Amino acid sequence: MRSAELTLPGFIHDICSAVYPFGIGSPFFSLLPLFQHGLEWIHPDALLAHPFEDGRVSFLEQSIDATANTLGGDAFSYIKICKPLAANWKYIVEDILAPLHFPKYFWALLSFAVNAVRSSEGFVNKYFKHEIAKSFFSGIAAHSMLPLDASLTAAFALVLALSGHVFGWPIVKGGSQKFADALLSYYRALGGHIVLNTPIKTLDELPKSRAIFFDVSTKCLLDIVQDRFPDCYTRKLKKFRYGPGVFKIDWALSSPIPWKAKDVFRAATVHVGGMHDEITLSEKLVSNGKHPEKPFVLLVQPSLFDKTRAPAGKETAWAYCHVPNGSCLDMTESIERQVERFAPGFTDCILARSIKNAQDMERENPNYVGGDINGGASNLIQQFFRPVSCIKPYRTPLKNVYLCSASTPPGGGVHGMCGVNAAKLFLSSIIS
Ligand SMILES: Cc1cc2nc3c(=O)[nH]c(=O)nc-3n(C[C@H](O)[C@H](O)[C@H](O)COP(=O)(O)OP(=O)(O)OC[C@H]3O[C@@H](n4cnc5c(N)ncnc54)[C@H](O)[C@@H]3O)c2cc1C
Known part of the structure; x- marks a missing residue:
């Protein structure tokens, strides 16, 4: 936006x-x-x-x-x-x-x-x-x-x-930027802090935190996490197809x-x-x-x-x-x-x-892999199971590291629901 x-x-x-x-x-x-x-x-x-x-x-x-x-x-x-x-x-x-x-x-x-x-x-x-x-x-x-x-x-x-x-x-009146500005303004009003223009290349660049939510493509996630995912999960992410x-x-x-x-x-x-x-x-x-x-x-x-x-x-x-x-x-x-x-x-x-x-x-925007604006092909399987086939695809094998981009359900478009679903999963894990 x-x-x-x-x-x-x-x-x-x-x-x-x-x-x-x-x-x-x-x-x-x-x-x-x-x-x-x-x-x-x-x-x-x-x-x-x-x-x-x-x-x-x-x-x-x-x-x-x-x-x-x-x-x-x-x-x-x-x-x-x-x-x-x-x-x-x-x-x-x-x-x-x-x-x-x-x-x-x-x-x-x-x-x-x-x-x-x-x-x-x-x-x-x-x-x-x-x-x-x-x-x-x-x-x-x-x-x-x-x-x-x-x-x-x-x-x-x-x-x-x-x-x-x-x-x-x-x-949006004034252009879609105004939608992003409104979200940022509200987040800041809640006490949120945002660091802009800082491409993240490795996990070590991030400060210590209770949870990390990656709004990135599967390709970027693999680059950032490097060899810390188990091989089988890495293999599955590599199989994810872009449209x-x-x-x-x-x-x-x-x-x-x-x-x-x-x-x-x-x-x-x-x-x-x-x-x-x-x-x-x-x-x-x-x-x-x-x-x-x-x-x-x-x-x-x-x-x-x-x-x-x-x-x-x-x-x-x-x-x-x-x-x-x-x-x-x-x-x-x-x-x-x-x-x-x-x-x-x-x-x-x-x-x-x-x-x-x-x-x-x-x-x-590295999220648009090969120019795909939907975060991955939305075919019958990948629409429901993205980026991997499991019920909670937001969770990665690393503790409290989540994926919440359009490469997760419900996929592309400006709705905010990938982030909401990932955040709810994290909150339910700390409550239970
Ligand atoms: C030309 C075009 C037209 C579109 N039209 C519409 C439309 O009219 N309506 C609609 O609903 N959707 C539309 N979409 C689709 C929609 O914009 C995307 O599906 C949606 O934005 C994807 O959300 P996301 O959270 O996955 O990623 P994004 O919205 O791309 O957000 C991810 C952010 O993370 C940043 N980022 C990525 N990697 C890193 C990194 N390593 N370190 C730091 N930051 C990083 C990116 O730069 C980006 O700012 C359009 C997209 C395009 C490109």
């Missing part, structure tokens, strides 16, 4: 995360008085726009009915799936974000799980008849960074869509993006990928180690809703696409060509751009 003038003076860009369905829906963050410490959510009019080349557009709206109205002939199916889940979503989300356990709200979770385990492909073919709804759902499922015929990819779409219907997909990387662009723009479908201005988040088959192909190629010619692009246009992000009359935009892990290919042209398809004249609006390939992402 960082923001900076990556392109030109006065243009504030979110360096990594930008939109916070899990931030606002996090059972933990919602307990903290972050508003008193400067956090201000901005809820765009629509949560997500999915434009098509012919000028049509479907929207994820806070209202399920309003969303369904943009899904043509599949409106009724969408309502039938989402309404019962939305009614129990606050309970379901508690179970989803916890480590592997017997569910607290068993029946509610079961109603979600029967569809969630499906692949996105399986899901859209079962429930939707038309391309519009199939494309809309596939775009959300593509956040999984998995091929869309993989089990559990439907879960990503359902979790993101339902979180939107219940909590929203807000951005595709991302190629990211930030633009300073002279005007709003000239979308063919004007209503796209209603949403901060835009899925630029067109039809279901194209999105599926793009994600398939990436999972096979190839770079798509027409990548599925996740784009955010925050300055339309937050005037603090750009000088008067100017705009910013943020986008990334998935690429093979460790890629150093420049995807600028492919991404801009994709946006141009849905917004002719887009490239004429570009004043400046900042780009980062997957290797740059890792150089900037």
Whole structure:
């Protein structure tokens, strides 16, 4: 959660995360008085726009009915799936974000799980008849960074869509840095002390403490701990798999993006990928180690809703696409060509751009191994058992040394729950 003038003076860009369905829906963050410490959510009019080349557009709206109205002939199916889940979503989300356990709200979770385990492909073919709804759902499922015929990819779409219907997909006023600042300010108010800009290379660099929580990748953890883990645990960590990387662009723009479908201005988040088959192909190629010619692009246009992000009359935009892990290919042209398809004249609006390939992402933050922003592939096994197969994956073999990054359940995204789950485990060990 960082923001900076990556392109030109006065243009504030979110360096990594930008939109916070899990931030606002996090059972933990919602307990903290972050508003008193400067956090201000901005809820765009629509949560997500999915434009098509012919000028049509479907929207994820806070209202399920309003969303369904943009899904043509599949409106009724969408309502039938989402309404019962939305009614129990606050309970379901508690179970989803916890480590592997017997569910607290068993029946509610079961109603979600029967569809969630499906692949996105399986899901859209079962429930939707038309391309519009199939494309809309596939775009959300593509956040999984998995091929869309993989089990559990439907879960990503359902979790993101339902979180939107219940909590929203807000951005942060002033940039995502303000979210981090609010957390730091609250922590300091509690007496917490933070040392910044100090990369830790070995365990010996750390002061004596009752417990150590590592918010790092498995690769970093192995480097830091060196040979102090038992061989079998080291072997297991080395087997942990990272997923595709991302190629990211930030633009300073002279005007709003000239979308063919004007209503796209209603949403901060835009899925630029067109039809279901194209999105599926793009994600398939990436999972096979190839770079798509027409990548599925996740784009955010925050300055339309937050005037603090750009000088008067100017705009910013943020986008990334998935690429093979460790890629150093420049995807600028492919991404801009994709946006141009849905917004002719887009490239004429570009004043400046900042780009980062997957290797740059890792150089900037070693947690993004090979550019993977989710802390490891979220396939069926690794989503539940990360980074190793055990019920309490936060605990390492070293006494009171915990792992609490996105390489532990529930995985990537800004929700704080990996840390909460690890902290609860430590607290339960000192109480018992
Ligand atoms: C381009 C991009 C877009 C994204 N968009 C979204 C989004 O819109 N919404 C969303 O919810 N999520 C988004 N994410 C994903 C989300 O940011 C990550 O999944 C999440 O931040 C991972 O949390 P973490 O605690 O594992 O690691 P991080 O948030 O990366 O925190 C780990 C911190 O530890 C530091 N660190 C690592 N190693 C060491 C070391 N050895 N010594 C000292 N410090 C160290 C890192 O520099 C970093 O500051 C995005 C990520 C990226 C990169």
